[in-house]
Amino acid sequence: MSLPSLRNADFSTYPPEARKVATEHLSLLQQLPPAFAGVLLREVVSYDWRFPAEKAEVDGQLRFLGSLTADKLQSMMAGFAALHLPLSLEGQRWGADPIMFTEKLTAHLWANHEVDHFRAAAEAYQHELRLAVPEEMPSIPRLCVVVVGKGASPGQVKMFQKLRAHGTYFTQVKPANGLESLFAFVNARAQAHPSPYAHWYLDGGVASPEASSQLTTVSYVALDPVREALLRKVDSMKSSGGIVGPEDLRSLLAQLHPGQLGAAETPHDAILSHFQLDLLTEGSGTQIFSTTFVQWAAREVLRRAKPLTLMIRYSPRQMQRPMNEMLAATNHPVEYDPAGSLVDADMGAFYTWINLMRLSGSDKASFIAWFEDQKEAIAITPTMAQGAISTTTCEISQILDW
Amino acid sequence: MSGLLGFTPLRAMALPPAQKVVVVTFGGGARDEETFAIEGQQYIPHLLNDLIPQSTFFTQVVNRGILGHYVATASLATGAYETFNNFAPVAPHSPTIFEYFRHDLRRPARDAWVIAPSNGFNRIGESDNKLYGGGLGAYVVLPKQLLNTALGGRPSDYEHLLRDNYESPVQVPLSSNRVDLHDLAKLMQLSVTDFLAHAKTVSSPDELSIYIAQRVMEQLAPSLLWVTLHDIDIAHSGAFSLYTDAIRRSDRLCAELWTAIQSNPEYRGRTSMFILPDFGRDSDTDAGGNGFQHHRTGDPLSRTTWMMVMGPGIRENVTVNRAIESVDLVPTLGSILKCNTRFASGRPLPEVL
Numbered sequence: 001m002s003l004p005s006l007r008n009a010d011f012s013t014y015p016p017e018a019r020k021v022a023t024e025h026l027s028l029l030q031q032l033p034p035a036f037a038g039v040l041l042r043e044v045v046s047y048d049w050r051f052p053a054e055k056a057e058v059d060g061q062l063r064f065l066g067s068l069t070a071d072k073l074q075s076m077m078a079g080f081a082a083l084h085l086p087l088s089l090e091g092q093r094w095g096a097d098p099i100m101f102t103e104k105l106t107a108h109l110w111a112n113h114e115v116d117h118f119r120a121a122a123e124a125y126q127h128e129l130r131l132a133v134p135e136e137m138p139s140i141p142r143l144c145v146v147v148v149g150k151g152a153s154p155g156q157v158k159m160f161q162k163l164r165a166h167g168t169y170f171t172q173v174k175p176a177n178g179l180e181s182l183f184a185f186v187n188a189r190a191q192a193h194p195s196p197y198a199h200w201y202l203d204g205g206v207a208s209p210e211a212s213s214q215l216t217t218v219s220y221v222a223l224d225p226v227r228e229a230l231l232r233k234v235d236s237m238k239s240s241g242g243i244v245g246p247e248d249l250r251s252l253l254a255q256l257h258p259g260q261l262g263a264a265e266t267p268h269d270a271i272l273s274h275f276q277l278d279l280l281t282e283g284s285g286t287q288i289f290s291t292t293f294v295q296w297a298a299r300e301v302l303r304r305a306k307p308l309t310l311m312i313r314y315s316p317r318q319m320q321r322p323m324n325e326m327l328a329a330t331n332h333p334v335e336y337d338p339a340g341s342l343v344d345a346d347m348g349a350f351y352t353w354i355n356l357m358r359l360s361g362s363d364k365a366s367f368i369a370w371f372e373d374q375k376e377a378i379a380i381t382p383t384m385a386q387g388a389i390s391t392t393t394c395e396i397s398q399i400l401d402w
Numbered sequence: 403m404s405g406l407l408g409f410t411p412l413r414a415m416a417l418p419p420a421q422k423v424v425v426v427t428f429g430g431g432a433r434d435e436e437t438f439a440i441e442g443q444q445y446i447p448h449l450l451n452d453l454i455p456q457s458t459f460f461t462q463v464v465n466r467g468i469l470g471h472y473v474a475t476a477s478l479a480t481g482a483y484e485t486f487n488n489f490a491p492v493a494p495h496s497p498t499i500f501e502y503f504r505h506d507l508r509r510p511a512r513d514a515w516v517i518a519p520s521n522g523f524n525r526i527g528e529s530d531n532k533l534y535g536g537g538l539g540a541y542v543v544l545p546k547q548l549l550n551t552a553l554g555g556r557p558s559d560y561e562h563l564l565r566d567n568y569e570s571p572v573q574v575p576l577s578s579n580r581v582d583l584h585d586l587a588k589l590m591q592l593s594v595t596d597f598l599a600h601a602k603t604v605s606s607p608d609e610l611s612i613y614i615a616q617r618v619m620e621q622l623a624p625s626l627l628w629v630t631l632h633d634i635d636i637a638h639s640g641a642f643s644l645y646t647d648a649i650r651r652s653d654r655l656c657a658e659l660w661t662a663i664q665s666n667p668e669y670r671g672r673t674s675m676f677i678l679p680d681f682g683r684d685s686d687t688d689a690g691g692n693g694f695q696h697h698r699t700g701d702p703l704s705r706t707t708w709m710m711v712m713g714p715g716i717r718e719n720v721t722v723n724r725a726i727e728s729v730d731l732v733p734t735l736g737s738i739l740k741c742n743t744r745f746a747s748g749r750p751l752p753e754v755l
Contacts, residue, residue: 110468111485115700119690161441284695285639292640299692320636320644343643351686351693358689 003034003085003094010095018047021058028066031073033081034094035118038105041098049274051197053306060133076128079121083114103251135360138308140193144356145182146369147313148345150205151338159371160378162350165387167367167380172393175373181397183210186311190214198308202297204290205315216272218297220290220315223276227287229261230280231327253281288326289317291341295348302355312352314345353380368399421738422672424627424663427478428652428679429471429519430634431697436649438708445649448657449710455719457712458754462725465681465705469697472523474680475630479526481732481746493525493535496745499732500527500540503626506741512589514540515624517611519632531745540628543586545610549601552594590621608633612655616662623668626739631655637683640695660712674713674738676731682707711754722753
């Protein structure tokens with residue numbers, strides 16, 4: 001089955017910058033198989049609200065593809081061109097709604113046992129892209145700080161198990177002023193190396209006043225109004241009966257805009273507003289568990305913004321309750337689960353390190369995780385011994401300096 | 403004379419009674435990292451210490467189908483990769499093991515039971531295949547729906563049992579092809595009051611499922627019993643602690659079920675039990691996923707899981723490292739139960755036959 005070729009009119013509903021990018025590259029996009037072009041257009045359609053690093057990524061891909069000879073482009077796209085497309089899309093202007101297109105394509109690939117072929121084609125393309133367009137190196141080595149365990153008791157969990165092989169595990173950290181030291185350090189980095197969306201602070205509770213205004217800050221509590229509005233929206237979508245399963249719901253949520261949830265679409269920072277909404281609409285569980293929110297937000301900040309500095313702090317999440325009850329936006333008093341949250345955050349720290357390691361300059365990056373108000377920490381840096389345990393009494397600030 | 407000598411009454415007496423099969427699937431997917439890998443063994447003490455020594459253990463069970471729980475469980479039950487929308491209330495297209503079993507052995511409906519999560523699994527017991535289907539399926543019990551019915555929708559002390567996984571609140575509900583409360587009460591000689599009283603003592607939906615399974619075994623002793631546990635699917639909410647708590651619970655419940663089998667004269671010594679997750683979950687290292695939370699990447703880890711088989715005639719403490727497929731389950735069950743699973747695409751597993 002073949003789909004209608006892309007045309008400029010398909011981009012008429014795109015936001016201004018996205019429309020400009022798409023129309024400028026129309027002839028290139030027309031040469032790409034829909035299975036690939038749809039995925040690329042999914043990135044392009046939200047170009048206006050993308051971080052600088054993401055825009056550079058899209059621009060770089062388009063430049064790379066545009067630089068290829070027709071034969072080379074064809075051979076690189078062969079894996080995507082060989083995929084069968086869903087009949088349900090026949091005759092549709094698929095380029096006008098790449099989000100819906102890719103959702104349908106994904107379901108179709110799974111049902112037709114072609115998802116593995118898509119994966120193989122995507123990996124091969126990514127390999128070629130990275131050879132031709134290497135990722136930009138950070139201006140300074142990246143730093144990631146993870147603070148876990150607020151309100152949890154020590155001794156319940158063997159901390160940082162999955163991380164220990166990669167760095168030095170400290171057992172005698174002086175907890176006093178630990179948080180202040182960490183903030184002072186990341187604030188200073190933001191001050192010394194100012195750049196849009198380069199320095200971040202994510203908090204699973206209320207944002208600390210210690211964070212400087214130069215950090216791009218996202219806190220779970222500050223997003224309560226958006227979160228609750230979203231839950232109400234989900235509830236009304238469920239009640240309307242038009243949703244068949246979570247995939248349908250995800251597709252609908254992916255098309256929401258901050259303004260539709262009554263959220264203050266901060267005029268001076270629409271990018272951040274959209275990003276925050278994405279965290280709640282694209283991340284499973286971020287709407288109900290603060291630990292999930294922080295882990296997912298850290299993943300997305302690293303993947304999308306490619307920051308120089310990321311500080312994240314976990315807070316206790318609510319206890320598990322019936323899912324329908326948790327998904328309902330109610331003002332019932334919430335009971336917290338600090339012990340379970342510590343386990344969640346410990347795993348979240350591991351995932352944050354993995355995501356940090358995926359970025360350029362990972363061999364020079366530093367990662368520190370600390371059990372808040374306790375004596376345990378781990379540091380994974382180019383200068384720290386791997387698989388080592390330090391029982392020396394020390395301050396957090398000393399670990400930062402080593 | 404030769405005819406008399408040929409008559410061997412003692413050997414006839416020693417013939418094993420008809421074989422029974424219990425299948426337990428973890429509809430939620432569990433990774434090796436949180437089960438049989440070194441770091442995961444803390445979550446499965448019963449499987450590891452009590453059941454593995456009694457079982458033949460397959461270390462690589464590959465699921466090449468769609469990694470959604472209902473469609474994957476349907477594929478497990480049919481032995482063919484089903485391709486329907488995971489969230490649609492449809493029946494499997496290939497015949498299920500329940501239909502093969504009942505059709506070929508002319509067994510009554512009460513000899514094949516499924517106990518499954520309430521949302522989405524309503525149609526798991528019977529296919530829409532024209533040659534089978536049509537009343538040849540299993541009784542399907544949906545414990546949470548039963549509980550809801552028993553409570554008459556009143557607010558209650560049972561909310562912990564009514565909780566759904568992260569995805570099911572938006573699942574399309576369907577109320578056909580299942581046993582209702584009164585049928586079940588009659589079949590199991592269980593009063594609604596007793597049911598509610600016991601439900602109060604358990605702490606999760608899977609515990610309720612195992613309780614029902616045990617009651618079915620005690621009262622009806624079906625030859626084919628299929629239990630799908632689903633607490634593990636809380637992993638989709640991203641809370642690692644809740645995911646591993648659910649694995650611990652599944653581990654304990656499997657051991658309890660095996661103990662119940664061994665203490666029930668109808669089952670002891672004549673029952674094979676199969677335990678397997680429907681598939682794995684995404685790898686920590688696949689950039690397309692988010693580790694344990696989902697099973698969306700289709701990476702090898704999300705497609706690969708394990709299976710443990712135990713029972714009379716099955717070798718104990720044996721590990722099989724060759725890769726098998728999850729659709730091999732039904733042909734294997736067919737061989738044990740002596741029915742022809744002709745539309746299944748998998749192959750019987752000689753290691754347990």
